[in-house]
Amino acid sequence: MPFDDKKGMQIAYEEALEGYKQGGIPIGACLIHEDGRVVGRGHNMRVQKDSMTLHAEISCFENSGRLPASLTKKCTLYSTLSPCTMCTGSALLFKIPRVVIGENETYMGGEDWLAKHDVELINVKDNRCKDLMDKFIKEHPEIWNEDIGE
């Protein structure tokens, strides 16, 4: 993968790892501008903040501040896991043209919806992302099921 995608997924993975260390669901995300700037980063905060909506991508946007779509439409969104319908919908709202994910074996969200709106989706199949999720789900299946609405 190109340098920037490697960097983006590395940051997303570090966020996932940080979430895991906090006892949370290990999914991380970051937002990188086409000029290389890291605009935002974050991880799932369901456990840490008792939050239904702070998935990794939403946390990342929250941590980015109040960005206009004129900026986000020049960004790539990285996530260690395929975004759920809410996070997919946020990418569409913010006109993000490109989404790079670590894996979609653990969960597949709204990929068809991204495709329908011509958002480029790249799955880099990063085993570290899947291994971390496998570990968490084995330890806390009930928290994971809650997060994906099961």
Added chain:
Amino acid sequence: MPFDDKKGMQIAYEEALEGYKQGGIPIGACLIHEDGRVVGRGHNMRVQKDSMTLHAEISCFENSGRLPASLTKKCTLYSTLSPCTMCTGSALLFKIPRVVIGENETYMGGEDWLAKHDVELINVKDNRCKDLMDKFIKEHPEIWNEDIGE
């Protein structure tokens, strides 16, 4: 409309009005369980919290605490305005079977996506909701355009 929908839209409208008084975008939402309990309520916090993601519906979910889908799948989501793609995606994630909106003339979000997933959508065409948005957009067109990703 049935009593509960009248009550739900009244609460959502009061939230929108509260947002307006705070100088924010006047869109409100609430979540009501089929047993009549008001599970959550909130309004758009873009201006108040410099937030990209705290639309009325997301605020409402955040204020509701960490609810499982076993509860949200028995709720109706009320919003003074047709939900954007992010908020539509959150309703789908939380398996909400019924969405009641005040209007969709100011903006229409992911209604087709709700229909595709058999979520019941009811537009009660509440003029108070539209009048409040008209007033706000006339006063702050740039804030409104930012909120819908223009």
